[in-house]
Amino acid sequence: MTISADHAPHWCSVSLDPVARVILLTGPSGGGKSSLAERTGLRVLRLDDFYKEGTDPTLPLMPDGSGTDWDSPRSWNAAAAVAAVSALAREGRVEVPVYDISSSAVTGRTVLELGEEPVFIAEGVFAAEIIDRCRELGLLADALCLRGRPSTTFRRRLLRDLREGRKAPSFLVRRGWMLMRAEGRIVDRQVALGAHACGKEEALRRVDSALRQWSLYRPESVPARPESVPPRPESVLAQPESVPARPESVLAQPESVPARPESVPARPAAETVSG
Numbered sequence: 001m002t003i004s005a006d007h008a009p010h011w012c013s014v015s016l017d018p019v020a021r022v023i024l025l026t027g028p029s030g031g032g033k034s035s036l037a038e039r040t041g042l043r044v045l046r047l048d049d050f051y052k053e054g055t056d057p058t059l060p061l062m063p064d065g066s067g068t069d070w071d072s073p074r075s076w077n078a079a080a081a082v083a084a085v086s087a088l089a090r091e092g093r094v095e096v097p098v099y100d101i102s103s104s105a106v107t108g109r110t111v112l113e114l115g116e117e118p119v120f121i122a123e124g125v126f127a128a129e130i131i132d133r134c135r136e137l138g139l140l141a142d143a144l145c146l147r148g149r150p151s152t153t154f155r156r157r158l159l160r161d162l163r164e165g166r167k168a169p170s171f172l173v174r175r176g177w178m179l180m181r182a183e184g185r186i187v188d189r190q191v192a193l194g195a196h197a198c199g200k201e202e203a204l205r206r207v208d209s210a211l212r213q214w215s216l217y218r219p220e221s222v223p224a225r226p227e228s229v230p231p232r233p234e235s236v237l238a239q240p241e242s243v244p245a246r247p248e249s250v251l252a253q254p255e256s257v258p259a260r261p262e263s264v265p266a267r268p269a270a271e272t273v274s275g
Helices: 033-040 078-091 127-136 150-164 169-192 200-215
Strands: 021-026 044-046 093-100 105-113 119-123 140-146 196-198 271-274
Touching: 021 033, 021 078, 021 127, 021 200, 033 044, 033 119, 033 200, 044 078, 044 093, 078 093, 078 119, 078 127, 119 200, 127 140, 140 169, 140 200, 150 169, 169 196, 196 200
Parallel strands: 021 119, 021 140, 044 119, 140 196
Antiparallel strands: 093 105, 105 271
C-alpha cells in the first residue's frame, strides 16, 4: 500500500488480521530513539517522515509568530502515520514518504517490508500521539518513551542537527535551549498518552519481551515477499562480518549463535522510489 503524507486514507476498518505488531518508540528529540531502534535489528518505520511540508497552510506557528512550530504535534500528519503502521502490520509492506528536515519537504518515497520477526518499531518524537489509535486497531505490542538527562539530550541533539544542517545554527540553539527546559513536561505528556518511560537498557528488555510474546501468536500464513525484491544486505544491520546471524532475542547475544535454518527467507532490501 502507498501512503501519502498529504492524503492518508481513513480505512482502519480493514478486516485483515495483523501479521505483526508495532512497538511505538518515542521520547524527546535527540534522546537516542533512532540508535536504539537500530540496535534491536528489527524493521524500523521512521515516523518523522510524516512531518507536514513547509508549504502546508495548516502548519502551526510559534507563540510569537516568528515561524513554524515544528515541535507541535500539529506539524505532523498523524493520520498518515497510522495508515502506514496499519498497512505494514497487516500487509507486511508499505510505501512511505522520505522527508528532508532541512528543506521541510518530501524528497522521495521508499518501500519498507517486514522481516520474519512478529514485531517492528515505529519511532519518532510524536509516536505517543498514535498510541490509542494503534491499540484500538489491535496493532500495539508496546509503547516506550526514552528518557535521560536533559543536558545530555541537548548536547546530542545540537551536535546531530548541526552536523546534518537541519536548520540555521541560531534557530537550533534557541530551539535546543527551549526543549531542554521543557524536557520534563514533554516526557510527562508522552507518559500521559500511554508510553512507558524508561532508559535504553529497560527499553531493550521490553522489546525482547514483546518479540518473544508475539512470536507465539504470529499467524502461520505470512504474505509472501515479491520475487523481484533482492535479499536485504547484511551491512544494513550495521554488524561486522564476524558477527553471526541475529537470534530471536534482541538482548545481549552469546558468542556462538547457530546459523538460521535454510527455510527462513532472507530479508529483503528497502526499495527506493524516486520522487
